[in-house]
Amino acid sequence: MNCRSEVLEVSVEGRQVDEAMLALLHTILLHRSTGKFHYKKEGTYSIGTVGTQDIDCDFIDFTFVRVSSDELDRVIRKAVAEFKDALNITGSDGMGQISLEFYQKKKSRWPFSDECIPWEVWTIKVNVVNLANEQERQICREKVGEKLGEKVINVVEVINRHEYLPKMPTQSEVDNVFDTSLKDVQPYLYKITYQITDSLGTSVSTTMRRLIKDTLAL
């Protein structure tokens, strides 16, 4: 099975990084979350209800929709804050990317650990620009708002191709497909990673380190 990979690129000002990332990540997660499953004795299940919330951005002329789950929002905000801090640390170049990967777990026999097989990866490439005055910032607010709108349309386009989605799992398999740790919604299993490009253009790759770690873990 091939993993679908999509890349979105945005150029934002420093203050806008958080909101731009939240907007895009939440838009994707809105489409990749369902209500909580409740399995019944006969092997059927019912699905809970997902609420939605409009979120206005303070630094961008944009409003996005996310699932109504404070828990999920906290997790995403934490990841975005780490990414932003990492961006700030490395020089003033301000380029990096954050990846949202949906995966399935495949149980392996002992002594091998479970495999994580990604089936969809969204990569958001960020370029942070510095602006000189309030006038430019005002224009940037609007431009970034429009750009985010285009990205949302891109996301929706990809999702509506209805390509591979994991099969709905049985009760015993549900944790291999969905993240069941949240109280109110159930997103597909996901992980968020990020990479910062330093000023020399070489990527300080956390992914590389993870690969090595995974290989050693086997």
Add this chain to the structure above:
Amino acid sequence: MESDLSPQDKKDLDKFIKFFALKTVQVIVQARLGEKICTRSSSSPTGSDWFNLAIKDIPEVTHEAKKALAGQLPGIGRSMCVEISLKTSEGDSMELETWCLEMNEKCDKDIKVSYTVYNRLSLLLKSLLAITRVTPAYKLSRKQGHDYVILYRIYFGEVQLAGLGEGFQTVRVGIVGTPTGTITLSCAYRTNLAFMSTRSPGEEEGGAFAGVEDSQEVCTTSFSTSPPSQMVAPGKEGGVPQVPMQPCHGAQADHGHVSSCPTGDATHHIPATPPSSGEDAEALSRSSEVKSTSPSDPLDATFTRKVGAFVNKPTTQVTTAGLDLPFAAFAPRAYELEENDPMVHPPDSPATSSPLQGSLHSQASSDNGGQTQEDFVMVDFKPAFSKDDLLPMDLGTFYREFQNPPQLASLSIDVSTQSMAEDLDSLPEKLAIYEKNIDEFDAFVDTLQ
């Protein structure tokens, strides 16, 4: 493979399509109400939330949708459309977008109705939620209230896109294949946001583009999506009463203000900065015309009151500076006249910083009577963290108004006319006066003890 649906599947599919159509209308209309939507997730299924999504059902909207459908379902050649239009308090209206739920003949016979189709319809509704916040009409609908309202109309049958003007764009929300056809959901939205109206103040509305007549009729079945406090019950023409235009800061602002240069205007007249909106550009070009052509009509100067340029009497004003008004260009425009005030009559602006400015300038000079406007799209100034409420004085206004405070009177006295010698000469007089009033001063000092 069976090519016919089982009766149960057919029944389910019809039910899904019907409720999908109703929920689609709810999502679209609610997204144009002008408020943020928030619904709660619930881990225990209630059984009444279609497509596992918490979408409120506004009864009036459901009623309208059912009325339009009249017992039928969207099918091939029978599309369900939701038309969103804008109507100003002066009666001008304009179609902004048309959302179309259509069906084509491409069938997916193998797809499972009760499972895959249902889940994909749910996904499509989520996409609709996201896309409704992205089209241009969303921002307009969030700011509706004082000067314009957003109306919706549901119709069934053939899609009508003529009222959207030239160059309208289409965005596809998504498609879902079913055994009886493929459901597609898309939105066609206007990109040309310029009103062609050539109204001058006091004149009846006219000169609007051809679509208005038709849409006026069409609008009799429209219902406002504004908060109820501002709207009249449906049934009236367009459902919109004439909202009287008022100066944003209220009549109270008239009294007791310093009659110096209106800071509001001054902010528009900064020559060096390129205008960030068409409104500014126009203000800039008009200011240089005001001197020669406008009648001098001094008012109690406040930073909000403005006199209509090119008209003989002040008309009801809208302070465009104080409003997030997307079609500010055709609101009657007025300027305070302070003949000698350098802030109002700045030196000629530098080389045109935008072609828009240049064309407006030439138009203003040639056209003395009317207020024909060039096309433009207003870009708003919205500072971070400020709430865009009904308050007349929000942070954005405040910032604009006070960006260039007037000169202090004491500093504006021409220094060269008063020499040091004169200053010294006037000192003895002043000292004499102070000595005379020495008791007063002592008493004052005592009160401070």
